[in-house]
Amino acid sequence: MKKVTLKKNLSAAMISLLALSSFGGTVHGESKTGINADAAILVNAETGKIVDKYNEDQPLGVASMTKMMTEYLVLEAIDKGKIEWTDTYKISDKVYQLANAPGLSNVPLRAGDAYTIKELYEAMVIKSGNGAAIALSEAVAGSEGEFVKRMNAKAAQLGMEHYKFVNSSGLSNYDMLGMHPEGTGVNDENMVSAEDMATLAYRLIKDYPEVLKTSGTNYKYFRKGTDEEYLMKNTNALLKDRAYSYKGADGLKTGTTPFAGSTFTGTAERDGVRYITVILDAKDQYGQPSSAERFIQAAKMLDYGFTQYETVQYTLDDTETKDALPVQDGKEAEVKITVDKPIKVRMMKKEIKQAGVELKLDKDKTGEDGKLQAPVEKGEKIGELVLKNEKEAEYILDGLQRDQKVNVYASSTVEKANWFVRSARNIGEFLKDIFG
Template identity: 30%
Template sequence: MKRLLALPLLSLSLSLHAAIPAAPTLEASSYALLDYDSGELLAASNPDQRVGPASITKVMTAYVVLEEIRQGRMKLEDTAFVSEKAWRQGIDSSESRMFVQVGTRVPLEALLHGVITQSGNDASVVLAEHVAGSEEAFAELMNQQAARIGMKNTHFANAPGMPDPQHYSTARDLTLLGRALIQSFPEQYKWFALPDYTYNGITQPNRNLLLKKDPSVDGIKTGHTSEAGYCLLASAQRDGRRLISAVMGTKSWAYREQASLELLNWGFRFFESAQLLGPTKPAGTVKVWKGAAGEVQVGTLKPVAITLPRGEAARVQASWQQEGEAIAPFAAGQKLGTLTLTLDGKLLRTEPLVALQDVGKGGFWRRLIDTIRLWFA
């Protein structure tokens, strides 16, 4: 059974839209621009090229620690011991240190601020050793989380982001990391917008100067090594819509900010996103057999986000195909068919069509009558 819905949808496929200006030409080794809601790349250049992530690595370092806290294996108020190795990592990194003192204990919350705002290499190693016993073991946790997030071309070898042949990521993967961070830890993500942080009597500013240049920017992290160049993973939110950009391998700190802002401005100007369907926006109803209810609403349990050029006419068609009969009992979320989005006959995407409510087993007579009817259906 195939049904067509008249929904105000627009196309995801950029090649099907009316022409829009090309993305900015950036002097960077690679870049990617991601729509937060839909997860679609709006623009990219060499998005899967392996590059050194430099201190953007610390986003994953913070992510792993926050996940350990969420799982109840530690608390923000716990303290971590500063080893000589961690302390020396700070001494050897004059511009990227929290100034922790060897032999002391520092609260995890302070260390996270030291990683996020102060970009402390020393703080990163303290956290790694506290969580996993060694930086090498911590890197394994980082890679496990990277795989779970879907970072297919990423491998971490250390917590601060020091150059290493086995330490690499891509512009696309880093935007996925930024998205996962914001989705998983919305409260702690606010720390990435703090203008400065003071520890041990030393106040250091956030290196992400876009925070001052554009009030819509609220993160995420800068990075720089001689091998990686100047890099910036940024995110901004305007009118309830969020974009995430990763600009890698530029020649100066000033240009990485200019390039990131050009990319974000272009994405906000020429694209928009819409939240469609979801548990409160059913696609329709299907007949239920042998159930306590005669029909059930169908749709998607989560909103379907779609990204589109701004101002494009609503020409997308949504249709759904029921797969077999809906025979009770079944629970909300059970797949009953497939939802298809098309534009001018071209497939854009498909989504599972599921029951939006539980339907219990009907009474004896209802089941008997429907059994007979199904023989002739």
Template identity: 30%
Template sequence: MTRKPRISRLLPSLLATAILAGSAVAAEAATHAKPKPHAAARKAKSAPAEQAMTTDANGQSIPVLENKAWVLMDFNTGQLLASSNPDEPLPPASLTKMMTSYLVEQGLKSGKLKPDEMVTMSESAWCRGGKGGDSCMFVPLNEKASLMDMLRGVVIASGNDASKALAEHVGGSEAGFVTLMNAEAAKLGMTKTHFENADGLPGANHKASARDLAVLAAAIIRNSAEYYPLYAEREFTYNNIKQGNRNALLYTDSSVDGLKTGHTEEAGYCLVASSKRNGMRLISVIMNANSKQARADQTRVLFNWGYANFEEATPAQAGAALTTPKVLYGVAPEVAAGIAKPWTLVVPKGQAAAVKTEVTLNPGLEAPIAKGAVIGKLVAVANGKALGEVPVIALADVERAGFFLRIKQRIAGWFSK
């Protein structure tokens, strides 16, 4: 007796074969129906969108960035070239560690701390099996590491454990170190900043503004010059664990040499960076971007915009005589006047040559005058707009003349009127 095949057993196999065949035909048809776009068209499609711009209160065209706050500051002058919400206190995440490292660097600079002194990893500082995410130097509990290794653990690996251990070592306790942090912030003029810990983990009143963080970055570059190269190191290995610096710009922009990244859910993605091109250094701060890529891209935008739109001008040289005003009753009838320190301004590109200076002297200069005494001011002007001013000082001492010489000068003054 011949058995008939059961259709129910064959049906799923037949349906699968039909579906696969249909898909292949459809794919082939689509390939022939839609030719691949020309290479140039594909390149144009993937090109980044043009940077959005807006106009600030001064009529200046500045970038539009998707974050809560940002600043671009010139290092030499402290001028803010552009900003958005620069003074809003925000959670700084691990940008906090810039103050931690700065205090340690200043301790090293003063000699109070030694590079090779040993720092203990206490239980309160220890990363318990990686507690605190990947922001750990991973020093084992109760073991010691040199202060310089701990400093690298803060700057490069962004170690919460290294930050707390150093805080306890320098301040006696983390609370004691936080007192030092806030005192130094006040000294630097960081008026919108308050620290509650040494590592940047969330705290109810743990806040800093973008402007304040730029000021702190400038202090590190200027006052911790011996240790600033640490911020450009791309990796750090401790306990056989190699960690890369989280500042992506160190790998893609040779002009960038620091400083620090930060991230928590509350703070978003943050980055303080510095770049030096053709002798001009800029500092950028990005707070609360939505990704690592965004904070890096936004920093690139700011640096490229800043260098494309501004240049430095030197209105006058330090120590050079700008004028020689007359001095009453002095052993010398006049004194050379100038500025004490190098003076640099940042001006819109192409306007450096248009910067002029105007000297205003205090009336009735009378001896004695000490070298370095302020006797007026120097104002820089471009296109009728005052750009800034600095004190004018006496470049030499002028002693007071004797009685008879003063009488002679007074009589000569009567006849010269």
């Protein structure tokens, strides 16, 4: 009992220290959805646009959600041909001890036995196997300490800002039986902000969408048909036929430790629209950490995105010019124009009436009067169709597109009229102005 009390006191002290340090973020107001957690965020998985947030840039404990970074590095190693799914890895003594330690989430692994990368990966993603995660870190980087360096380097490369990875599994270092990675301390914890967890999920889904097939697997046997056969049950209770089943849910990762509380990074897709939500240290109505609440509150945030927002589509038909533009000094008076795709954007339903699009011509394609100037080549970009009157949006990464726009092209060629024709037109315009 003393050990548990010490952990909780240590965790509270570390959180307080981090909140006062420059490493911490600024606490923000309540979320639109009234989430009861230390931090939360809801993000459009296609655009990276933030839909709802609370205390999103405060680094907090993430527990086994750490494994999402391990997943990313394993999938990257597979993609680059560094390892293959069929490769086998012989379990080290460290992995054996931690994979069979009482009280830790695991698929039991035998000392000295070899397991395929695929087996270890599925055990990590579906069952949240800590030993399997550490084994994969050794397989990819040679040691968990070296792997941790890669985790932090990859976080920076992905655009994350508030993070600290200290092991590959998400365990508290003091639970690693004295075998925490070299270069880290016994009291170190994996710390990531809600926004950065959403960023990691966003990049994981974008770069390796196959991750969802595994993270969305409800049950699977480990080494089926052998004497090591073990039924793995996914820790994600939003999956189909589970306690908090949510339509379209297919990932990504839960996490639970005394330090981090109950955490969850979830995602769901409906009618081609996907959202990502992160809940850090969910609380019940009494302010106590709650395993169930992380799923209840994640579903609440996802509902907000799916029900309060609508996909709106805009084309040239929504402009005054429609699909043709007048051409100054051209052999033809106008040119047909087109876009390669419509503008599609998720907007709050109550904001749709105030929104719209406008055509903005490139300055080097227009004359002093702002009109399109001949000559115009077929297929040439002449401007952009731009969304207007949308409230300023926030995105999880600075590099993501902040203006909803698409390119506008000429559908045909309009050559410049000769001097005689242009002069005659100018005289005609002059006379029209004088005599009406």
